[in-house]
Amino acid sequence: MQTKKSIGKKILSANEECAIKNSRILSERKKLCLNMISSPGSGKTTILHRTISELKGKIRIGVIEGDIQTDLDAEKIRKTGAPAIQINTNGACHLSAAQVSRALKQLPLDDLDLIFIENVGNLVCPSAFELGETGKVAVLSVAEGDDKPAKYPAIFARAKALLINKIDMLQTGGRVDFDIERVKRDVCKLNKTIEIFPISAKTGEGMRNWYDWLLKSTKDILS
Amino acid sequence: MHETMIAQSLLAAISEEAKKQNARPISAKISCGTLNAVNDEILCFAFEAAAKGTPCEGIKLQIEHKALQAQCKNCKQNFDIKLSNPKCPVCNDDDFELLPDAPLLLEEIEFSTVLGTPDGGHPTVETD
Numbered sequence: 001m002q003t004k005k006s007i008g009k010k011i012l013s014a015n016e017e018c019a020i021k022n023s024r025i026l027s028e029r030k031k032l033c034l035n036m037i038s039s040p041g042s043g044k045t046t047i048l049h050r051t052i053s054e055l056k057g058k059i060r061i062g063v064i065e066g067d068i069q070t071d072l073d074a075e076k077i078r079k080t081g082a083p084a085i086q087i088n089t090n091g092a093c094h095l096s097a098a099q100v101s102r103a104l105k106q107l108p109l110d111d112l113d114l115i116f117i118e119n120v121g122n123l124v125c126p127s128a129f130e131l132g133e134t135g136k137v138a139v140l141s142v143a144e145g146d147d148k149p150a151k152y153p154a155i156f157a158r159a160k161a162l163l164i165n166k167i168d169m170l171q172t173g174g175r176v177d178f179d180i181e182r183v184k185r186d187v188c189k190l191n192k193t194i195e196i197f198p199i200s201a202k203t204g205e206g207m208r209n210w211y212d213w214l215l216k217s218t219k220d221i222l223s
Numbered sequence: 224m225h226e227t228m229i230a231q232s233l234l235a236a237i238s239e240e241a242k243k244q245n246a247r248p249i250s251a252k253i254s255c256g257t258l259n260a261v262n263d264e265i266l267c268f269a270f271e272a273a274a275k276g277t278p279c280e281g282i283k284l285q286i287e288h289k290a291l292q293a294q295c296k297n298c299k300q301n302f303d304i305k306l307s308n309p310k311c312p313v314c315n316d317d318d319f320e321l322l323p324d325a326p327l328l329l330e331e332i333e334f335s336t337v338l339g340t341p342d343g344g345h346p347t348v349e350t351d
Contacts, residue, residue, distance in 0.1 A: 001336045002249065007240060011232050011253065011327040093224040125225035128259050153306040154258040157321060189309045189317055 015129055018097035022104060022132025026115070032214075032221045033115045035131055037155050038139035039148075040121030043165040045073045047139065047201040048116055052080040054204075055211055059218055062112040064103040066095040066120045073118065083107055094126040095119050101132075113218045123148065127155040134221065135160035142166050142178040149186040157190040161197065161213060168200040226262060229327060230269035236329050237279050246334035250283040256324035257291035257306070289325035296320065 010016060026033045036044050045065075052061045063084040065073040074086035085103040087095060100117060107115065117133060119126040127136065138159040140148055143166060149156040156162065164183060169176045180198055187194055195213055199206035233253065241248045255261045263286050274280045290303035295311035296318040302311055310317040 002333055003246070003336055004331055004333045005240070005244065006331050007236070007329045009236055009329045011229060011236060011329050014232060014235075015228075092228065094228075096228065122224075124260050128225050129228075150307055154260055157258065157306070190306065190321065192318075192320075 012129070015097045018101055019130040019132040022097055022101050023134075024132075025104060025109075026132060026134065029109055030221050031109060031112060031115055032218045033117065033133045034160075035117045035119055035126070035133035035136045036139060037119050037123070037126045037136055037159070038121060038141075039123045039144055042121070042139045042141040042144065043201050044118050044121070044139050045076055047163060047165060047199070048118060049076060049080060050201045050204065050207065051211065051214070052077065052082045054207065055214065056081070059113045059214060060111055061114045061116065062107045062109075064095075064100060064107070064115065064117045066099070066118060068092070068120060083112075089120055093120055093122045094129050095131060096129060097131050114214065123152045123155060127158060134217075137161045137163065139163045139165055140183065142169050142176050146177075146179045146182045149183055149190075153190055156187045156194070159191065159194055161195040161210075162187060163210060164196065164198040165201055167198045167205060168203045224265070225260075226266040227269045227273075229259075229261065230266060230273045233270060233284075233329060234273045234277070234279055237282065237332060238277065240332055241278060241334070244334055246336055248279055248282055248332050249335045250285065250333040251329065252285040252287065252331040252333075253328060254287040254289055254325060254330050255327045256289055258324040259327050261286065261288070261327070287330070291324050292322040293319040294322060 038044055048063060061082050063077045063082060065084055065086045066089060067073055068089050068091060071086035074084040077084035085106045087099045087103055117131060136159045138155045140162065164180060170178055184196055187196065197206055197210045199210055237248050237251055267284050270284055274282060292301055293304040294301050295314060295316055297316035298311060298314040300311060300313045311319060
């Protein structure tokens with residue numbers, strides 16, 4: 001004989017409960033926490049490196065680095081003088097709230113205004129896992145193609161901001177076809193409130209607007 | 224590939240319920256939203272691997288995908304949104320608000336019940 005039992009339980013409830021705890025710790029201490037999500041190689045670490053260096057003295061930044069292997073990224077960030085905690089997921093394609101919870105305990109939170117979580121390079125999986133962050137920031141580099149928001153909409157629908165990186169590759173004589181206006185159109189259809197910043201973390205072009213947004217967002221958290 | 228973690232969490236949830244019911248689970252029904260980006264084949268494969276050697280081995284998974292909904296700001300109609308071509312099917316307006324995506328839910332488990340035979344013989348367990 002067979003019996004059916006109705007359950008109605010959230011499958012990822014353990015992760016969600018942990019994310020809520022992280023979120024509470026961050027909001028009680030009035031810290032801005034941004035979860036950076038992109039494909040591998042979009043330039044997340046370079047963006048963070050430049051951002052930390054150029055905002056020194058204005059915002060105190062700490063970083064949680066997620067990678068499948070190595071602590072190369074955390075080492076790069078530490079060279080700026082900022083504290084960085086490396087998480088190795090050993091194969092997993094995204095960070096979990098429990099991993100972030102452990103990393104938050106290792107960061108000197110009282111000395112920080114902003115915590116960046118650099119998620120594992122992957123445009124799909126990380127957006128399904130809440131970490132307790134204040135908001136998600138998507139990064140798309142022009143070499144990946146302007147059709148990505150249409151093809152991988154989940155992260156673009158949920159992000160508070162989108163950084164379109166490596167725009168220096170679009171200059172005359174560049175070999176990349178990428179229509180920034182198409183990306184803006186596709187993303188804004190799904191997400192009316194998203195802030196979009198075309199930047200080059202290499203040359204510094206456009207970074208000012210991103211910094212202004214970070215400065216404003218950290219101030220908003222305090223008020 | 225995040226299906227691996229989903230599969231492990233799902234296995235934990237089904238195992239917990241099976242223990243409570245003291246019965247063997249034979250199938251489970253789950254539902255998920257569009258933004259969970261669940262691939263059925265990968266989730267079933269990951270679940271099969273995770274459940275190997277446990278009382279949940281061999282469970283059949285039934286996965287229901289719930290459409291992401293939006294509300295049109297013009298005609299106020301709720302509609303299933305096509306992310307590749309997002310606009311209201313009623314008035315064609317593309318000014319809308321995304322409604323919360325459905326969560327990943329374990330909806331139902333089907334258990335095989337251990338039965339005593341009418342003549343008081345040995346109990347039998349129904350297999351699939």
